[in-house]
Amino acid sequence: MERREWLVMGGLFVVLFAVRLFLSAGEFTPDAYFHIRMVEHIAQTGVPMTYDPLSYGGRVLQFSPLFHYLLAVFSWVIPLDIVVHVLPQLFVSLLSLLIYIIVKKITENTSASSFSAVLAAVIPAFFAETLFSVSPLTLALPLVFLTLYFFLYIEKNLYDLHFILVIIALSLVHPSSIVLVIALIGYLLITKLEKLELEKSELELILFSTFLFLWIQFIIYKKSFLTMGFARLVQQNIPAALAAEVFSLSSGAFLQIGILPLIGGILCMYKYLLRMKNKALYMYIALSIGVALLVFFKLLPPAHGFMYLGISLSILSGPAYVFIIRYLNKTRVSRYTNLFVTFLFILVIPMMILPSIMLVRSTPVLSQDMDDALRWIAVHTSDDSVVLAPIELGYAVEALAQRRTVADTNFLLIENADVVLADITRIYKTPLPTEAVKLFTTYAVDYIVIIPGNEPSYLNEPCLREVYKNNAARIYHSACRLSVT
């Protein structure tokens, strides 16, 4: 690559990284606290937490631990606070760089590569979902595309070894990386259908990756497979009432993926599936189609699927960009090509950046007040207290208040998740104090966290006492118990 290109790429990376750090400003979504706890645990003990004494009052945990190990190792030399703030943003920012390199390899066009890299950086679903999170997905996403990049060069020396190492790492980072196996199998299928020659080593690596990935997932999630079955595991055992929300496709799906990558991706698929042949692109076409099908059949949450889909479509937008420009150059409006390119880049603002900002603004982050309230619990309540909070705050309660919760949003291996969720909803909604007291007894609730707009009607019952209050939360101590005589 030329020096100018390195400068462009470096500039893009630095700007993106800086913007992400600035916007995230040390805030986290409540879900991020689960991963922070796991990183802390690994940093202290050297092993992943397999039994969480706080979640659901004590439950078995299953998760892919490599991301947490990586952060834990860094936290031995850099303060944990910095590690969890900076590293996920670094991984995500590196992705744009990678997209640039991939598209450059496919199209050999600097402008198209920049266009794809910019699109990938501001995919609304991806930008908003990863901005405040400390999620293994921030590592899984770049690794998936890095693996596909290595696959492009598989005939070169050492690239096969790199591919294997990254595949092993991916298997241990996040189960959604299965989209990579789907992309590789889809690639195999499309190549066969298009009667293109497949290298022997490609087939060998695809077979190996498939077996290895499945095997590792079986080892990690064996207990869930056995106790809950495949269907419930894939849907993460999320109760039906919540699953409808988590897996449903909203009308804003197109906006979340991004209109520009969607149009570019579809154009590219049309061109390279029906008109021309390009083996390198088939991986990304297979990835896009595979992820779309997984989301459609509710096997992958749209929030995760849209990230993979958006980035994959951004890559496909590169070749689409090239053939649109080539086409324009052949027409009578060729002198306006530069104007068109400028217009295309300007379009990124209303079609990609604005939806991203809208999504970022609607992303629930833990406010400082809520942080204070939960830390108050840690200091002023006994260690064995049980705290009831809305489930979306569950992880934050476990991490900051360090108290047992009734539930959080990890339903894997929870046998009666439906009942627990219904009971929590009932506690907050019921007009009957007796029903609430019965449920307080069932779950041995000592403290209840009330957020504005979710106040139960029985708060003036004598057995409930307000012990803390700020703008974000009110905390009540519950002495309510139903005694059996």
Added chain:
Amino acid sequence: MKPHWIIPIVLALFLLPFGWRFIDNATISGELSYYYLDTFPFSVMPLSSFGHWILASAVTLLFVLLVSRLVGQWTDGSDHLIVLLFFVGTPATIYLSSQPTIYLYALVLVALALNLVSSRYPLLMLLPLAGLLLFDWITVLCASIIITAYLLFVEKKHLAWAVAGLLSTFFIIHSIYTRPFAFEILAERTLLTELFSDLGGVYGISLFVFLLALIGLVITWSKKRMFIPLYCAVLLLLALFFLNRAALLFLYPLLSLLAGYAFLYFWQREWTLPFVHFLTIAVLGYGMLFSALSYVTVVVNDKPTPEMLESTAWLRDHPFYKDDVVLSLPEYGYILGYGSHPFVTPMSADYELRLNVSNALFHSRDLKRTEALMVENEISMIWMDAAMRTLWKSDDGLLYLFRASGRFVKVYDDDGIEMWRLKD
């Protein structure tokens, strides 16, 4: 390594893990075992649980040897052993060796018939075929598919009349003595769960075996003319699996042998990346081993416990309660019904209705309604263990009525198992 090494491997796989179970829990594992023990000729055999297990292991060993003889016609030496290892290590073989099932005998008869086809006296295959007349529709259909496919494969089409004879004789017998489509009906679970042992399927195939079998099908595609009978058999058995999961027991030998051949293909093929070759073989080997061990663990730790059987024996021998109809969880139906009278078993024709009644009874706090439902359905006893108590959140449903109504009396309480009876 020579193929006769398979015998000590089989013995180790069949006997060691379950011997371990018998140290703590001298019961046959699996709810379905008790249905077979109660219903089929096993029940008249004066055998202990240990005896039934040894019998199942011995008959499965015979089945393995018969399959080994068939496989030996096309492979030899270490290839033969590897293909057999895939067959033996499949969870379904472990299931057959550890839990009494009538289908094991059907499989032995089919394997015997196939062996006799290639013998000097092929007509002797009529003897095992006659034995198949004692089974159900699914057995006869699956056996017919496998035997026909084999006859086409070894180009002995002239013996196909024997299969036609089997089907027509069975049909005539069926019109006089009705036979069910399948002997067993288990509680409904998704087909995907049933297909894969790794997902909890009792007869299921390991995911790795399934994937390798698919690859085996692809590999043999170059000789598709020769293998068409095999492909047809797999497809037809898979279709029958949608009607009844017992078909899986007839499908699994074909799939595991195909998987074995696919594994051999990977082993012997020349790879451009030798270390990927090594890693792939290692992953496949570990994957198979892992599936087998995880299935063994499930069977070793499966229900019932000795306490459960003691309580059913107590009930069976009780002078006043021995005829009581017992309400419990449907998955305990066969175990509790072993020698007594359960209320809900998946075998019941009105299973869905009874399931609804059970659920209504479990969660009702209305004494009048509960009493009416119990009388209407002639339920007089409620059996529960610690696991069943998790049905209720604290003092709810039946638990509340047990404590507060004064209409129920506890007649049995031992090792966490309780039996409650409605007072007369």
